[in-house]
Amino acid sequence: MAQMDTASSGDKKGGKKGKKLSTRVDLTPMVDLAFLLITFFMLTTTMNKPQAMQINMPVERNPDDPPPPEVPAAKVLTLILGSNNVIWYYEGLQSPEIKNTDYKSIRSIILDKKKKVEAAILPTDKIKSVVIIIKPTNDSNYNNLIDILDEMAIDEIGTYTVVPVTPQEMALVDQFKNAGGAPPAAN
Amino acid sequence: MPKKKIARKSTAIDMTAMCDVSFLLLTFFMLATKFKPPDLVEVVTPASISDTKVAETNIITISIDKDGRVFFDMDGIPTKLKLIDEIDTNMKLGLTKEEKDNFALSAGVGVPFNQLKSYLNLRPNDQKSFKSPGIPVDTTLTESNQLFKWVAYARIVNPQARLSVKGDGGVKYPVVRAVFATLANKKIQGHKFYAVTTLKANPNQPEEKE
Numbered sequence: 111m112a113q114m115d116t117a118s119s120g121d122k123k124g125g126k127k128g129k130k131l132s133t134r135v136d137l138t139p140m141v142d143l144a145f146l147l148i149t150f151f152m153l154t155t156t157m158n159k160p161q162a163m164q165i166n167m168p169v170e171r172n173p174d175d176p177p178p179p180e181v182p183a184a185k186v187l188t189l190i191l192g193s194n195n196v197i198w199y200y201e202g203l204q205s206p207e208i209k210n211t212d213y214k215s216i217r218s219i220i221l222d223k224k225k226k227v228e229a230a231i232l233p234t235d236k237i238k239s240v241v242i243i244i245k246p247t248n249d250s251n252y253n254n255l256i257d258i259l260d261e262m263a264i265d266e267i268g269t270y271t272v273v274p275v276t277p278q279e280m281a282l283v284d285q286f287k288n289a290g291g292a293p294p295a296a297n
Numbered sequence: 298m299p300k301k302k303i304a305r306k307s308t309a310i311d312m313t314a315m316c317d318v319s320f321l322l323l324t325f326f327m328l329a330t331k332f333k334p335p336d337l338v339e340v341v342t343p344a345s346i347s348d349t350k351v352a353e354t355n356i357i358t359i360s361i362d363k364d365g366r367v368f369f370d371m372d373g374i375p376t377k378l379k380l381i382d383e384i385d386t387n388m389k390l391g392l393t394k395e396e397k398d399n400f401a402l403s404a405g406v407g408v409p410f411n412q413l414k415s416y417l418n419l420r421p422n423d424q425k426s427f428k429s430p431g432i433p434v435d436t437t438l439t440e441s442n443q444l445f446k447w448v449a450y451a452r453i454v455n456p457q458a459r460l461s462v463k464g465d466g467g468v469k470y471p472v473v474r475a476v477f478a479t480l481a482n483k484k485i486q487g488h489k490f491y492a493v494t495t496l497k498a499n500p501n502q503p504e505e506k507e
Contacts, residue, residue, distance in 0.1 A: 137312030144319035151326035162461060162491035163347035167481035169488050191470070246470045252361070253466035255473060256343035256494060263346060264501060274474070 163260065168271070179236045186241050187223045189216070190275055190283060191258060193249030198283050208282050213257050220265050242270040245279065337370065337405045337429075338362040343466040344497035351491055355457045357448060358405070358493075359480075361464040365472040366431025369447045370405025371458065377401040379454040387450070390414050407431045410443055436478040445479050452485060460490035 183203040190198040190208075197216055200208045201223065211219060220242065227240040242262065246255050255272070262270050340360050353372070360368040371377055381400045385392045388410050392400075396417035400406065407429035408416045419427060434444040451458060460480055464473060481488040 137316045141312055141316050141319055144316065144323050148319060148323050148326055151323070151330050155326060155330045160351045160463075160493050161345075161347060161496045162349050162351045162493045163345045164349060165462075165477075165490055165492050167477055167488040167490075169481070169483065246474070248469065248471050250470045251466065252464045252468040252470070252473050253343045255470065256345055256464075256466070256492060259492075260345040260347070260494075264499060 163256070163263070165259070181237055181241050182235075184230070185227050185237060185239075186243060187220065188243045188245060188279075189258060190279055191244065191246040191250035191254045192283060193247070195254060197258075198286070208286055210286070213254070213261075216258075216261060217265060220261065220267065224265065224267065237269065239269055240267065242267055244270060244272045245275040246272065247275050247280065247283075337368050337403075337407060338366070340463050340465045341467075342463060342493050342495055345492075345494040346497060346499040347494060348496055349491070351461055351493060352459055355455060355459060357451050357458045357460050359444070359448075359460070359462050359476060360405070360407075361462070361468050361472060361476060362431075363465040363467045364431075365468050366407055366429060367434050367444055367472070367476060368405050368407035368429070369432055369444065369451075371451050371455070373455075374401045376455050376458075380451055383450045383454055384410075384413075384446075388446070392417065409433055410446075434472070434475045434479060436475050438482060438484070442475075442479060444476065445482065445485070448480065448485050461493055462490060463493040 181203075184201075186201065186203055188200050188203075192198055192210075195213060196210050197212065198208050198210050199216075199219065220240075224240045228238075231238055244255075244258055259272075261267075338360055340362055356372050358370045358372075360370070362368070371380060378397060378401045381392065381397045384390065385397065390410065390413055392414055396414060399417045399421075403417075403421075403424065406413065406416065409430065409432065412430070416424065416427065416429070432444050432447065433441055435442050438445055448460070462476060462480070464476075479485070480490055
């Protein structure tokens with residue numbers, strides 16, 4: 111571009127002669143434009159790759175299916191996904207002792223439980239790993255659900271299930287909240 | 298003497314070769330690019346460590362926007378034409394040829410069946426500004442669960458179609474539950490489906506992520 115300017119400004123209209131003009135065209139702006147377009151198309155192609163996680167929902171049970179094996183209470187960890195990104199959790203099948211945490215600290219809790227359960231496994235056990243029951247409440251959102259399902263993948267938990275929360279558990283959570291145990295809204 | 302000659306050389310470079318290469322690349326990328334069809338609604342998906350890619354063909358997409366409105370879309374214009382024919386016959390909507398074409402070219406719908414005819418009558422630009430109420434969905438299999446009908450008919454016209462759910466992270470759980478329960482139904486056999494997510498790093502193997 112620069113050399114075009116100097117060439118034209120060097121000899122102004124007066125001294126300019128047709129035969130002296132070169133047939134060469136300055137391609138710089140053209141290359142500029144071409145690269146701009148390349149950049150655009152490159153970015154649009156690479157950015158358009160949607161990822162997905164595979165979700166397997168349980169199939170509806172037939173009435174004549176054999177009942178699922180009983181899960182011993184010691185192997186169960188229940189996570190209740192509450193509002194404001196809070197997780198309420200308790201160990202065992204029924205427990206009055208309910209604690210809360212957030213999505214960052216849940217990993218250590220799950221891994222602790224997993225380690226504890228795997229250490230206590232007997233060769234005769236039918237269920238050989240921790241069983242996590244995920245109970246999203248109506249106040250939780252889709253982010254929470256995907257986060258916790260993702261957590262299962264990260265922590266390599268093979269046996270988990272998503273079931274609706276029971277009224278008793280909701281009452282337990284409310285009771286705990288009213289007792290001043292509710293944490294500030296976590297992110 | 299030779300010094301003088303060097304000084305006279307122009308600094309201009311021959312751009313022809315560069316131009317050739319850049320246009321070659323440009324042509325390649327232009328042809329290789331497949332533009333994403335414009336989304337019907339804006340959806341911010343949650344992140345997960347899963348790097349599975351969503352199939353581009355034979356896919357049914359159910360979008361849930363942040364207000365919990367449910368939208369339905371399917372790939373392939375011929376498939377969509379067959380689907381809308383099926384819906385039209387079974388639901389007795391009385392759609393015209395233009396309205397069916399309109400559906401086949403659209404990026405999906407998010408209206409109940411009783412509004413479908415008037416919605417498909419709109420021109421594409423008016424459709425964009427139209428505030429869709431979303432497809433009614435619940436956990437039952439009755440007439441009130443219209444998403445079930447959409448997916449069931451879509452499965453009839455394309456039995457190979459996989460299901461994907463593209464939900465906004467802020468959607469409240471009851472809507473998600475209704476959609477998941479509809480898909481998991483025995484009549485649809487959609488208990489295996491994709492949940493579209495953005496990629497995030499896996500803390501277990503950080504060195505494997507690029």
